[in-house]
Amino acid sequence: MPGLTTRSDGAATGTGVRSRPRAVLPALCVTQIAGWGIVYYAFPVLLSRITADTGWSAGTVTGAFSLALLVSAAASVPIGRVLDRRGPHLVMTAGSVLAAVALPAVAAAPNLAAFYAAWALAGIAMAATFYQPAFAALTRWWGPDRVRALTIVTLAGGLASTAFAPLTAALAERLDWRATYLVLAAVLAAITIPAHALALRAPWPPATPGQESARPAGADGTARTRPFVLLATAFTLSGFAMYAVVIGLVPLLEERGASPTAAAWALGLGGAGQTLGRTLYASLAARTTVTTRTAVLIALGGATTAALALVPGPIALLALLSVLAGVVRGNLTLLHATAVTDRWGATHYGRLSALLAAPATLAAALAPWAGAALAGALGGYSGLFAALAGSSAVAAVLATRTGLRDAPAA
Numbered sequence: 110m111p112g113l114t115t116r117s118d119g120a121a122t123g124t125g126v127r128s129r130p131r132a133v134l135p136a137l138c139v140t141q142i143a144g145w146g147i148v149y150y151a152f153p154v155l156l157s158r159i160t161a162d163t164g165w166s167a168g169t170v171t172g173a174f175s176l177a178l179l180v181s182a183a184a185s186v187p188i189g190r191v192l193d194r195r196g197p198h199l200v201m202t203a204g205s206v207l208a209a210v211a212l213p214a215v216a217a218a219p220n221l222a223a224f225y226a227a228w229a230l231a232g233i234a235m236a237a238t239f240y241q242p243a244f245a246a247l248t249r250w251w252g253p254d255r256v257r258a259l260t261i262v263t264l265a266g267g268l269a270s271t272a273f274a275p276l277t278a279a280l281a282e283r284l285d286w287r288a289t290y291l292v293l294a295a296v297l298a299a300i301t302i303p304a305h306a307l308a309l310r311a312p313w314p315p316a317t318p319g320q321e322s323a324r325p326a327g328a329d330g331t332a333r334t335r336p337f338v339l340l341a342t343a344f345t346l347s348g349f350a351m352y353a354v355v356i357g358l359v360p361l362l363e364e365r366g367a368s369p370t371a372a373a374w375a376l377g378l379g380g381a382g383q384t385l386g387r388t389l390y391a392s393l394a395a396r397t398t399v400t401t402r403t404a405v406l407i408a409l410g411g412a413t414t415a416a417l418a419l420v421p422g423p424i425a426l427l428a429l430l431s432v433l434a435g436v437v438r439g440n441l442t443l444l445h446a447t448a449v450t451d452r453w454g455a456t457h458y459g460r461l462s463a464l465l466a467a468p469a470t471l472a473a474a475l476a477p478w479a480g481a482a483l484a485g486a487l488g489g490y491s492g493l494f495a496a497l498a499g500s501s502a503v504a505a506v507l508a509t510r511t512g513l514r515d516a517p518a519a
Contacts, residue, residue: 129250134258136308137243138265140205143300144238145266146273147293148208148231154277158286165221171477173221173228178474180232181239182467188236189245189463193456196313197246201305204237209298216290238301240266241466244446245459249314252455256391259446267384267439331453332464340403340452340511341465344445346504347407348469350497351438353480354414355379358431361417361490367424375428379435386439393440399451404508406444410437411501418494445469452513 152174160167191200211234214227236242243262251258273293280289331337358379362372393402413434420426449461484493 130308130311132308133246133250133311134261136304137246137262140201140238140301140304141240141243141262141266142269142272143297144205144208144235145269146276147297148212148235148238150270150274151277151290151293154274155281155286155289158281162286165224168478169221170224173225175474175477176225177228177232177235178470180229181235182470182474184233184236185241185463185467185470186460189241189459189461192242192245192459196249196309197242198305198309198313200237201242201246201309202302204234204242205298205301205305208234208238209294209302212290212294212297216287216294238305240442240446241462242459244462246309248446248450248455248458250311255450256394256443256447259443260387260391263387263439263442263446264384267380267387270380331457331461336452336511336513337461337465339507340448341468343403343407343504343507343511344448344465345468345472346500346507347410347441349472349476349479350414350500350504351410351441352473352476353483353497354417354434354494355438356477357480357484357490357493358417360484361494362424362427364490365422365424365427367427371424371428375424375431378428379431379438382432382435383439383442384435385432386436387443388439389436390440390443394443394447394451399448400509400512403444403448403511404505406437406440407501407508408505410434410441411498411505413437414494414501415498418491418498452511 156167156170159165159170163170188200207230211227211230214230215224218224218227240263244259247258247262248255277289277293280292284292355376358376359369359372362375363369367375397405413430416430417427417434420430445466446462448465449455449458453461480493480497483496484490487493487496
C-alpha cells in the first residue's frame with residue numbers, strides 16, 4: 110500500500126527511527142472486517158434461529174450478547190495496560206485464539222448457563238481484538254500520521270456487516286445456527302490468528318510524548334482530572350444516544366408508516382453515511398481544535414436525532430436524515446480513536462482509551478433494553494428520540510469543558 114512502508118521520523122518519536130511495519134495496516138483491515146463481522150454482526154442474523162431452536166426468549170438470548178459487551182468493557186482496561194507496555198502482538202493473537210474457542214463453545218452450549226459463559230469468553234476476545242487494540246497499534250506505529258491510518262482501518266471495519274451478514278444468512282439457510290457458528294469460527298481462526306501472529310511482530314516503538322502526557326501524574330492521574338472525567342461522561346451520554354438511535358431507527362420509521370423493508374434500507378443507508386463520514390474526519394481535524402470538534406460533532410449527533418424525532422415524513426426525507434446521522438457517527442468513531450492522543454499524547458494511550466471507552470461500551474450494552482423501555486414510557490419512539498437528543502445536548506455542553514486548562518476534578 111503506497112506511503113505506508115517504513116520511514117524515518119525522528120522528530121515524531123524523539124528517539125530516532127519510527128518503524129512502520131508494512132503488513133500491519135492491511136492485516137488490521139482484514140482482521141477488523143472478520144472480527145466484527147463474525148463475532149458481532151453474525152449474532153443478530155442468527156438470533157431468531159437460536160430462539161426457535163432452543164426455546165429461549167429473544168430477551169434472554171440477547172442478554173448473553175449484552176454480557177459479552179459488559180465483559181469487554183471490564184476487560185479493556187487491564188488489556189489497555191498490557192498494550193501500552195508490550196504492544197498488540199501478544200494481545201491480539203491471544204484474543205484471536207480465544208475468539209476461535211469461544212464461538213464453538215457458543216455453538217455447543219447445552220444449556221443457558223453454558224451459553225452465557227461462552228459469550229463472556231467472547232467478550233474478552235472482543236476487548237483484545239476489536240478497535241481499541243487496533244487503534245493503539247496504529248497510534249503508536251503511525252505517530253503524527255495516525256488519523257490517516259485510523260481512517261483506513263475504520264473504513265475497512267465498516268464493511269464487516271456488508272461482508273458477513275449476508276454470508277451468515279446464506280450459511281444459516283443450509284445449516285443450523287450451531288453449525289453456522291462452527292463454520293464462521295473456522296473462518297475467523299484462519300484469517301485472524303495468522304494475521305495477528307505474523308503481521309504484528311515488529312518491535313514496539315517508544316511512545317511519542319505529547320505536551321500533556323509527560324506529566325508525572327501518569328495514566329491514573331490523568332484519568333482523575335476534570336477534562337478526562339467530563340470527556341468520559343460526554344462520550345457515555347453521546348454513545349448511549351447513538352446506539353439507542355441505531356437500535357430504534359427501524360421501529361421509529363415503522364411508526365411513521367414505513368414498511369419493514371423500507372425501514373431496513375434506511376438503516377443500511379445510515380451505514381453508508383457512516384463510511385462517508387470517516388473520509389471527512391481528517392479534513393475536520395486539520396481545521397478545528399480538539400475541544401471544538403468534540404462539542405460540534407456531539408451536538409450534530411443530537412441535532413440529527415432531534416430531526417428524526419420531529420420530522421413526520423416522507424420516508425425519503427427520513428432516510429436522508431438517517432444518512433446524515435450516519436455521517437456524524439462515522440466522524441465520532443474517529444473522534445473517540447484520537448481523543449486521548451490529541452489531548453495527552455500516546456504514552457498511556459491503551460489504558461486511557463480503554464478507560465474512556467469502558468463506560469460508553471456499558472451504555473451500548475444497555476441501549477437496546479433501555480431504549481425500548483423509554484420508548485414505552487415516553488409514548489413511542491418519537492418521544493425516545495427527543496429524549497436522546499437531549500442527552501446529546503448535555504454531552505455537547507460537557508464537551509466544551511474538556512480543554513486541558515480546566516482544573517483537576519475533585
